[in-house]
Amino acid sequence: MTKIECVVIFAPNQNHIPYQFMQNLHQFQVAFESYLKNNEFKNSPKELYEPSNYILSLGGKRLRPAILLAGHYLFDDEVQKSLPAAFAVELFHNFSLMHDDIMDAAPLRRGQLTVHKKFGLNSGILSGDAMLVLAYESLLQTESPQIVHLMKRFNQMALQVCEGQQMDMNFEKSQNVSIEEYLRMIELKTAVLVAAALEIGALIGGARKEDAEALYEFGRNLGIAFQLQDDILDAFGDPKKFGKKTGGDIAQNKKTYLYLKALEIAPTAMADKLKALYTSQSMGEADKISAVLEIFEQLNIKKLTAEKKEEFWKYSIQALVSANTLSGRKAMLEKFAADLMNRDF
């Protein structure tokens, strides 16, 4: 296996991410893409493995495996030792996408048919299960004196992601979601995977437990901030840059931070109107989106959400600063965090 720092190929940017944003993590993404290509599943029966190869081939930013490799790099040069763990994290992420797409009855993923639409419900379930098992298999290839601890951390993350997905499903039916519960849900559903990726990379890189935990905290807070930014962009982003039409969350009656904050601070009549918009069966989608956005604007929700996001971003940087790493290498992650916060895509 070649050392990652030798990788010089610059793959064309297929993920609509501006180059200047990615250049820091880019070497890790390239190394990971190359590992991915060499590890296509060829086992039998092919019907079990084809959906896994398919969903992995749909692309994505590979942020989670790249950030795991970056976590390793903070403590050690031999980042290639973390490639199987990076693969584990990407397999886990795609397993959860495959099953979430069934639960959300989503027809498309990254502009292509979802697995259950292309291969059928049963394949979506069973190949997802196999991907989860394959994630453990890949993680178990890691050579590290910390392997049992790694497995436990990975496992806790996996259970928390399931818990986050269940909370998300519960929120669809509930009329009493608190902001605190929403923040806990996005922490579990989104942030702990980023956090665990960083911690696991750090541990394989030989980090002390407390430094690896600091990276976990960095990732956990960054992941929450990332999701809050996603909530903002979904409502207020430029569809050309964001890659999907704005107002999707509103159209689906998603109880995002924006919605919950609006309910919290709106005068009674306005809150009632917002609730009515979210439960309306008759209103056209475009009218509904613009009526909700108008309420958000009147209440200055974009700014309030950005402030909350900023709060988590600051916690994340504090955690990063507290970790003892190889000199200078933290700057890459700090810039990455700042770029994520200021992204408009």
Place this chain on the structure above:
Amino acid sequence: MTKIECVVIFAPNQNHIPYQFMQNLHQFQVAFESYLKNNEFKNSPKELYEPSNYILSLGGKRLRPAILLAGHYLFDDEVQKSLPAAFAVELFHNFSLMHDDIMDAAPLRRGQLTVHKKFGLNSGILSGDAMLVLAYESLLQTESPQIVHLMKRFNQMALQVCEGQQMDMNFEKSQNVSIEEYLRMIELKTAVLVAAALEIGALIGGARKEDAEALYEFGRNLGIAFQLQDDILDAFGDPKKFGKKTGGDIAQNKKTYLYLKALEIAPTAMADKLKALYTSQSMGEADKISAVLEIFEQLNIKKLTAEKKEEFWKYSIQALVSANTLSGRKAMLEKFAADLMNRDF
């Protein structure tokens, strides 16, 4: 935790298994049931864990965890050390039942509603995922110098069970299933879990690798023989003893060993008739079952299947004999294997 040999409570037989059959493994079943009761999931959100508690509460013979404990007991007295691994195996088994029931669109499991019928499709998928993760969590609680090896063995088994399920699904659509493929399918779908349970128990009990592997071989062959006996009972068993009506496999056009052997040895006209019966849309279920059974009887299929079963049973006993264990303790497993072979329920 009390030592298992202190357990004296004799729980009422809820699983319709005659006492004389179970008395050897019974102490392990009792110990496991007690562990299960103390380990009910109380985590939050409750909607995620309730389906797991539900499916575990439906009962079942707990053969897999009991046999894991028996595998430990062959090498060491402190069987309670294997309880978390036994729980892992039972969780894995129930995860696979939960997802298989969705894939088979089964309304009932052990006479009660299946999880997806009771809690909905999404709960069936997500709680199944969580159960798989919980299985790893329980296995990771095991204190053993062999823990990484254990995890790898468990993981290989988990992937093979997925492969077996995929083969089973493929067979439904295929007109060209060979006997060899069928035997491989039941090995993967059923036997490797029994095999891995024995091997893992043995390893935790301190067995040498080659002795643990001998137990794996014992379980693998025994599992195949068990499934062949199940095929026989499904067609020829006494419904009162077997607990379900006979002919279920035929009604569902299952390509069992009986069917495939019949196709192999039948004269062309009879083979064509059998194929026609399996693809008939118009024929009543009772008529179809009795027509197929008549062909099976003309071809002496019951005896031929029993001979094949006997073959695997002999391999299993050879493997058991070859393992170096604490003196005398193998007799329990040998009796268990013999009883399984002669069961009529």
